[in-house]
Amino acid sequence: MRDFKQDVKASGYIHRPLPLDSSRSFEKQQLEKEAIAKYRSLTDNFQNWQQRGRGEIKQTEETVTLLSATRYDTWAKGAPEDGDYVNFGEVGAYLPIPREDWSEFTQIKLDIAAECVNVINPNITITLENDGEIKIPDIYNREGTHVINLEGQAKRTYVLDISNLPRDVVTGIRIFTGANGSYMNLQGQLSYTISSLFLEQNQNSTSAKGWKVPSQEIVFSHIGYHPDYSKTAIINSEDFTAATFELKSEDTVIFQGEIQETTTENGTFGVLDFSTVKEPGTYYLQIADMKTPNFQIGAVSTLKADSIWKSLNFIFCERCGCPVHGIHGTCHEDLTVEYKGSLVSFNGGWHDAGDLSQQLVQTAEVTSSLFEAAETVKAQPDLYLRLIEEGEWGIDFILKTRLDEGDRVTSAGITRWTDNRIGTMDDAVPRIHNSPYDNFLITGLLAKIIKSLPRDYAMRAQLLQVVKEDYQYAFAGFKKTGFKHEPIFWEHTYNTSKSLFLATMSWTAALMYQLTAEETYQEQMTEWFDELLTCQEQTGLDLSDGTILKGMFYRDETHKVFQHFNHQAREHLYALAFEEVLTASPKHAKAEKWLEHANEYGDYLDYLGQFTDPYPMYASGIYREDEWQDKESFYRQHLLVDDEAEVSYQEQLKQGIKIGDDLYIKRFPVWFSFRGNNGILLSMGKSAAVLGRLLNRPTLLDKGHQQLQWMVGKNPFGQSMIYGEGYNYPQQYSVSSGELTGEMPVGMQTFGNEDQPYWPQFNNATYKEVWVGVAGKWLSLVAELIKSEKGYQ
Missing domain, CATH: 1.50.10.10 (Glycosyltransferase)
Known part of the structure; x- marks a missing residue:
């Protein structure tokens, strides 16, 4: 585990960004926990990609590449004349899907490699289109779109959970990125290659809607509890046969309590209440073989x-x-x-x-x-x-x-890196x-x-x-x-x-x-x-x-x-x-x-x-x-x-x-x-x-x-x-x-x-x-x- 105090010191006490710790990220756990029961390749359809927006796309039998300059001397078609709240346009590839039902699949997996030059934060955006009972994107163009911030430019595998999206009549996938300016206005190039595009059925896909606790998990405060105030954790009581839980510190039982079942407007839950414990320290909760990671009890400071x-x-x-x-x-x-x-x-x-x-x-x-x-x-x-x-x-x-x-x-409405030169077309007022x-x-x-x-x-x-x-x-x-x-x-x-x-x-x-x-x-x-x-x-x-x-x-x-x-x-x-x-x-x-x-x-x-x-x-x-x-x-x-x-x-x-x-x-x-x-x-x-x-x-x-x-x-x-x-x-x-x-x-x-x-x-x-x-x-x-x-x- 990283030494956070050392990271702060090495950053000059936040005079440069702290390093990212992805070891406990959702995406890392997503890949580690997946259990694929079924999959289907979409690579066979790659000859059907259609270019959208600026720049160009290049195709092979197994890849599609998005290519574009990072900036243009004109605004994209349909953009406001004053450039208010727009970038220089988008380069995209659109894959039409013949009204297919993807309900049995829970995730999209794809490989992305980049060869970008002077691009600030290489990323691509994926939009899934559905024309079923519930349409996506929705009327506000929010639902069904996801941005992937790339972890470096080398080819990596990325996963997108679609298990909670309407996908009964899928009509297309759009993959695109924005021409958003470049580092210090140096000449820049966008280049993203997508390959190995799969639909998969992950038996461990997670719920993203409702009040129900994730299966076989204990929901708790990662940021700890104050000695003087309430201390509870929550479970789905149907997942556990045990009647009690333990609060431990270094494998020593500090407190044992009954799991209290409660029913509210939001459902039925098991509640682990350890509010009587006031001693500051590092603890974890355990039910049978299920343990939480460590958390603290202590002062706010x-x-x-x-x-x-x-x-x-x-x-x-x-x-x-x-x-x-x-x-x-x-x-x-x-x-x-x-x-x-x-x-x-x-x-x-x-x-x-x-x-x-x-x-x-x-x-x-x-x-x-x-x-x-x-x-x-x-x-x-x-x-x-x-x-x-x-x-x-x-x-x-x-x-x-x-x-x-x-x-x-x-x-000022601005969503682009400008050229820093007063009087050119990309200025914002x-x-x-x-x-x-x-x-x-x-x-x-x-x-x-x-x-x-x-x-x-x-x-x-x-x-x-x-x-x-x-x-x-x-x-x-x-x-x-x-x-x-x-x-x-x-x-x-x-x-x-x-x-x-x-x-x-x-x-x-x-x-x-x-x-x-x-x-x-x-x-x-x-x-x-x-x-x-x-x-x-x-x-x-x-x-x-x-x-x-x-x-x-x-x-x-x-x-x-x-x-x-x-x-x-x-x-x-x-x-x-x-x-x-x-x-x-x-x-x-x-x-x-x-x-x-x-x-x-x-x-x-x-x-x-x-x-x-x-x-x-x-x-x-x-x-x-x-x-x-x-x-x-x-x-x-x-x-x-x-x-x-x-x-x-x-x-x-x-x-x-x-x-x-x-x-x-x-x-x-x-x-x-x-x-x-x-x-x-x-x-x-x-x-x-x-x-x-x-x-x-x-x-x-x-x-x-x-x-x-x-x-x-x-x-x-x-x-x-x-x-x-x-x-x-x-x-x-x-x-x-x-x-x-x-x-x-x-x-x-x-x-x-x-x-x-x-x-x-x-x-x-x-x-x-x-x-x-x-x-x-x-x-x-x-x-x-x-x-x-x-x-x-």
Whole structure:
């Protein structure tokens, strides 16, 4: 096993990427465990390959090769004239299939060799087409497509599990790759040769849908358990005849317990509860001959120390405008926009996701999380200083994109490596906006950073000047436009509701008051916070089981549409507003009432924690049956949808749990093109941890811990969603930069309109797309949990 501390040191403490450890990857285990019962070669059909897109294909009786330049001087046919959010085109090969039923086969296996020159992250994409009862690709072009990041250029065998895909009427396979630019704009060549294409029936193919635990497995938290909180693991009770389990350390039995059978809305499970064990150490679970790998019981700072380094590594590897060893050189120097007769550069910060787009708000939130994490690890100077350094890279971007009187360069849609030469055809033009909401949010993020800095920090005075000015620009803009949103839905704050706007403003004002002691901030904080509380359910809704549910927030004071998130998630800002307002004015006449409403919000989070039992995942929230009829709200929450989404909303809701007249709980959000709930869970976990610490409520702190556990193993597939952390982690959609240690995806999705987890090997966007925003939220929640530990100073 690798020496992780030595890897960190050898990387210069993350000044070059950490090495990849594929020894515990999903793909490695997939090959090791396969048991092929039947196979069929598709190589006989190779003479039928058809060329698609740019470049060319070359065929032999046993191979097909994709050939293309890495860039072109024109955009591909059908691309937008300004090149917004496109690469230089694709080269592909299409193999028509005469409407065959492949249901008996569970995987596709193929060999791929590459002879690419100056290509950043050689990869190919496979799309399976089905024209049966369920069509793939789906209407959002997400389902049925998978990217393979090649492990070097030598010929290797790759496997793709199709056991969970509709494949009753297969009409074709498309294999393609993108002309995406080249390393430092050196002349480049794409060359991929595909051979030995097989259909196979693997008797050990894994389930990718539903709540049932994988056969003969124990689902547990790879990232360990805290001594003070619940400790459980989950099995499919039908798989085991034993009535007891053992917790062991170095072959010594530490605890023996009965396997408890439990039945919930999600099925019948066996639960292994060892919550009474509190002694820190390294353990494993055993039932008969079945053992788990090792895990730890210990403090957050111990359990999550490696994950902080890995998250930092992922964020560093996504740097824009900075060479990253082994991945890319200086990039995107030609992202410029004209402003008042001058050019403003937009490279810097971090690439948003698996593509290369750039979002100011995303970078600002990640920046704040880095400083927040740094504040909690001061006892580890190497990690503390490295987090601060990476955070300063983010601050630089926030400042360089700051223009006059609240104007900011906000985003750029780009998914290619450009030539870095200003004025050529591949330039991307960033957007400029003056958004009061963005200005309040970014001001609050910077104010929170300042609050954490030592008094002698070199830039503290300058940052304080910036937030004072930007707060006034935000306030002036708000006085003019009120709760107005950005006009372009690509902005990361497009779905902001009035209540979230108010939570952000009151949180920011509270921080400004703490930094300056100027009463104007306190007055505005109180006014906005009181208005926010009119958006909270305080009377209570009568549910079918007699429960009176309150504490949750609506999108505004009309109480027509509940606040929920389906992609971008800022649930934690409600809890942060409570925390900072009470910190700023602990003796305010309304403070007792504010605490009461904070507790009611905590009660709501506690309520949501039961609907995915025995798994730890928070349910996404409460929904009303007629919410889709509020069209302005609906189409702000859901991007890239058409009228079909209104019908689909109602179908998705009926898959949830009815709790009252026209009221439903959805375990996963109502969503369409944009799917994946890690950001949502981490944001809700942050809310729970903040309120748990603020209100001294251990159950909320426990639930914050559990959202991390869900991401690292304690889910129905026993997989880690952080590459290199825990066990059984799969390749993700990291198409531009390749697999990265610490990468985290958008999150688990659902299939169609269902309300159960779906996690296929297929790694298309958005659900398996790596996303720095998730890493930022991970760091923020970990930092919050460290703060809550007993004795933490």
